[in-house]
């Protein structure tokens with residue numbers, strides 16, 4: 001028996017990296033997947049990969065930092081699949097590296113706008129709908145940097161800490177409404193985000209970051225997708241308000 005048979009799943013940023021791996025894993029488990037992302041050159045190839053597992057998958061163009069764009073995306077999911085059962089609020093950006101005193105207001109607002117406000121925008125509309133049927137599972141993508149600091153990334157660190165707080169507050173608010181809300185805190189995962197952040201293409205930086213993971217390597221998107229399927233499915237039916245660490249031991253030190 002597949003774990004998400006006929007479930008309707010909404011995933012933000014599902015065209016690359018972790019989001020795409022989660023979309024493929026959910027489709028493999030029988031889910032109807034709606035991928036919301038900015039339009040990109042990856043669109044056709046990524047959707048082909050997801051549709052190979054379940055041809056019903058759809059793409060919705062959506063900037064998660066826009067409250068109204070997210071509202072309309074959720075309406076499209078419900079109209080297309082008849083319901084919304086599971087949401088992975090995953091979209092996130094890295095942003096410029098700077099100390100707080102040298103960080104521009106623009107750089108700060110951009111990261112907070114996507115990584116924290118974007119998660120609120122999604123949760124607001126998802127919860128509004130899920131409450132009408134009193135069931136649902138929401139998973140928010142935080143980070144190990146939602147639990148500890150990291151120099152030159154205060155916007156990212158603050159947003160990811162905020163995502164865990166938002167997850168815990170909402171988990172308490174909806175615990176008796178049949179809706180579970182959890183987060184995932186990945187360690188460093190080899191995705192395009194690490195290339196954009198100048199981590200995986202500079203050998204000394206890459207080695208330094210890998211050395212912070214006791215397991216001795218970066219994680220893979222598929223390892224995060226396994227955690228997502230667990231939190232999305234009834235295998236985790238007594239879990240709400242948690243931030244699952246999938247980090248090769250980073251936070252155990």
Ligand code: NAP
Pocket residue numbers: 012013014015016017018019036037038039040062063064065090091092093114141142143144185186187188189190191192193194
């Ligand atoms: P990724 O491969 O770079 O994917 C990020 C995606 O988000 C891209 O498709 C990007 O589109 C999209 N995006 C950017 N702004 C958006 C917006 N406003 N609305 C909708 N989509 C938007 O990143 P990833 O590594 O898979 O990261 C996924 C999530 O995991 C993020 O929340 C990230 O913070 C978190 N995470 C990643 C790591 C890691 O080491 N990779 C570790 C911990 C947590 P464009 O390509 O067009 O910009």
